[in-house]
Amino acid sequence: MxxxxxxxxxxxxxxxxxxxxxxxxxxxxxxxxxxxxxxxxxxxxxxxxxxxFARDCFDEATLKKRIMEYLMNQGEKPTPMKVQGFYQQIxxxxxxxxxxxxxxxxxxxxxxxxxxxxxxxxxxxxxxxxxxxxxxxxxxxxxxxxxxxxxxxxxxxxxxxxxxxxxxxxxxxxxxxxxxxxxxxxxxxxxxxxxxxxxxxxxxxxxxxxxxxxxxxxxxxxxxxxxxxxxxxxxxxxxxxxxxxxxxxxxxxxxxxxxxxxxxxxxxxxxxxxxxxxxxxGSPSIPPAVKLAPELKKYRIRRQLNLSANPFLHDHVIAGNPVLPATCAVSWISDTCEKIYPGHKAFGCSDFRVLKGITFNETLATEYFLDLQEVAKDVDNHEVDFQGKIWSRNPQGKIIYHFSSNVKLRRDIPSAPTYERLNLAADNIITTVGKDFYQKGSSSLFHGPAFQQVKRVINISQEKITTECFWQEISRKQQGQFAAYWVNGFTTDLSTHGLWLWLSHLYQEICLPGQFLQYEQFAKTPCNATFYVSCEVVSKTTTGVVADFYIHDEQGKLYSQLLGAKGIIFPAKLMEGK
Incomplete structure (x- = not known):
């Protein structure tokens, strides 16, 4: 200093x-x-x-007229370039x-x-x-x-x-x-x-x-x-x-x-x-949307992953191993689509599936591939639909599929709707607050600081849980290869923590993400500011749970919605690597 x-x-x-x-x-x-x-x-x-002739004349049009008259009196042709040059000098x-x-x-x-x-x-x-x-x-x-x-x-x-x-x-x-x-x-x-x-x-x-x-x-x-x-x-x-x-x-x-x-x-x-x-x-000079061509294209993007380049993974450890969050796989696919068509944003992701996942241990591949196939284009409305798959090869050369998802790019994102079943009335059933949710033994949440925090549970019932959330933005170095742009894998992961708390409180169970039917984003989820998640439970069996997540502000205006999210229920000891 x-x-x-x-x-x-x-x-x-x-x-x-x-x-x-x-x-x-x-x-x-x-x-x-x-x-x-x-x-x-x-x-x-x-x-x-x-x-x-210029004295006491400050109106541009009048001054330029006087310049033209002056040039003509001097026997010169008052071309636009001469007039403009004379005006700019004065x-x-x-x-x-x-x-x-x-x-x-x-x-x-x-x-x-x-x-x-x-x-x-x-x-x-x-x-x-x-x-x-x-x-x-x-x-x-x-x-x-x-x-x-x-x-x-x-x-x-x-x-x-x-x-x-x-x-x-x-x-x-x-x-x-x-x-x-x-x-x-x-x-x-x-x-x-x-x-x-x-x-x-x-x-x-x-x-x-x-x-x-x-x-x-x-x-x-x-x-x-x-x-x-x-x-x-x-x-x-x-x-x-x-x-x-x-x-x-x-x-x-x-x-x-x-x-x-x-x-x-x-x-x-x-x-x-x-x-x-x-x-x-100032903000980045975001380029205008590129003009879409009607032909459908395909792409293959290679990426090497390692733990040292992604420090946030130390805050997402399952069974003793760092695991890539499913939400980061979503941002991986959607961000890549956006880079192909600057000026367009990922409005929706559908039919997302965790196939094998990516664990940072001896199974980590030397290289990963993202295959993107354009399946539909609406040139007039500036929309592109992709199918995406993340895969690698094992040491024997066999293809292993890790994640898949469809992505819809749009130049113009629709106006955000309002969540109609908004209920922010506190019932004081769960009184844990802030980082205490993430203390070992206090709940089912294993996540470290990069994915915290649920500030409080506002209300909970058999059908629904409403949480107040706040993501303290981590540094770009910590975000590593999964930087938070339009689709933020960190806040999206945080948004699902309410379902974990719901399962833990009512059934003493935990779950891991398996797939979701539809994700739509209308605005960026705020960083370093409060937002709310209303999680509606659609169904619950002994092996799985299905829920809809609505991420919104205090008035219910949606940032995004995650519909038909399926979680696979596991024994709690799995999270501890036992």
Missing amino acids: SVKAEIKPTSVFIVSGGAKGITAKCTINLAQQHPCKFILLGRSELLANEPE AGSREIKQTLSEIRATGSEVQYLSVDVTDTLDLHQKITDTVESMGKVTGIIHGAGNLADKLIEKKTEADFEKVYTAKVKGLENLLSCINSSDLEHLVLFSSVSGFYGNIGQSDYAIANEILNKSAYLVKQKYPSCHVVAINWGAWDSGMVTPQLKKEFAKRGIDIIPIEVGTQMLVNELQSRHHDTTQLVI
Whole structure:
């Protein structure tokens, strides 16, 4: 844990791309809370005097009309490109002046340099001259960048250079202009595109990921410097139109409000007691749904499994051996289907069966196969139906089937229905609470922390049990090869624990999952928040039990429903490996 340098009135920040747009907003907010000195860099020209015809004209349409008239009076043809270029020059200069004015209003000292950060000689000369009057540079905020979005096969070398050099060469040049030993703060404006990737932004993703890695290298070399690469998501700025906001919402992409994002930057610069070098602010850039082709395809995906790569399995031990939860097999199949068709989600799984299961002992295969067969497509409604089977070969080469399931992908998930038989009235029959359910000898629940917890049993009868649940999200490293995405194998497993408690309380029996008829998901089950499960028992025999599970919020709105789930009843001693 290192202590970060404070921002003082004498601190001098170079801010690339800092006179316009989001970087300017961030700089203004920083100046308001920490008045100091700023050197803003930008390619736009700062006009000392605007053309006479532009004065007191702030309406875009009117100003463009005046530009057209001016060009015609000069004997030039007012092409759309010329008019737009002239307008952007005036508008850009005005925005720069506004930024400078707002920064000066905070009591800060600020200068603007019209310079391209990729022009090494010009940048060196102008920064050297400015530092003589402003003082030594103690901080850099590198916000400059360019976009040239298009599919990779359509990108040119010039496109790549334009995007790449602004980020990477720009940082290299900025660092070469200062005395590195004086540097107390280095903030790199990276992007979630570098962290998650994004369609049409291969060059932008590469450049930003290099910024991320550069942050770690600088931090290693200068451990006392506060270094952070902030991977920003989409900002709620003028570039995000209402139509684009609607598309982002449809794709589950969060927008960063300007006042929230700018304060996050200030908070990060103020933080003196953590060493986070890479900070991701924003959701993944989920691609739009791919267009479906009518032909039916088949796939085979290979996967190697091992215990060390999946720490959560130590919390799912049966008869002394870690066992893959059936719900993780469901997420394995459904997640793979979703990756084949980005933008689609697994709305339903049907006819799921545990055939052999997967136990992490001497029977663990060296390789597992997931075979997926498309059995139906509705191109117009954006739906795909799969049949999936997970299998391996034993040492003798014989095929062993472990799990099977059908999966329905949909681009548009239906609105969640409401569970009509909602009953959250407590009967106080079972008074055990929280982690006490999982204490050895207190119940039939063998699950470790990765699959806990039932917080309380709200009510129980011969036909039904209602539980209040809460899944404390485990780390991605603990989740291993079965990360919780849309279908969460951990919360789904937790949702079935009520049936175990019902069997234990009324019959002193336990069960293991065998199959289910239908699973439908309308929304993600919440992590780190309370949810409820209403488990209705359909039938019970000496060897098995059938139940329907409804996972919902406090008002009964469904996250998902698991219907026709069949459990096989076993002696309790089986769980202890006796």
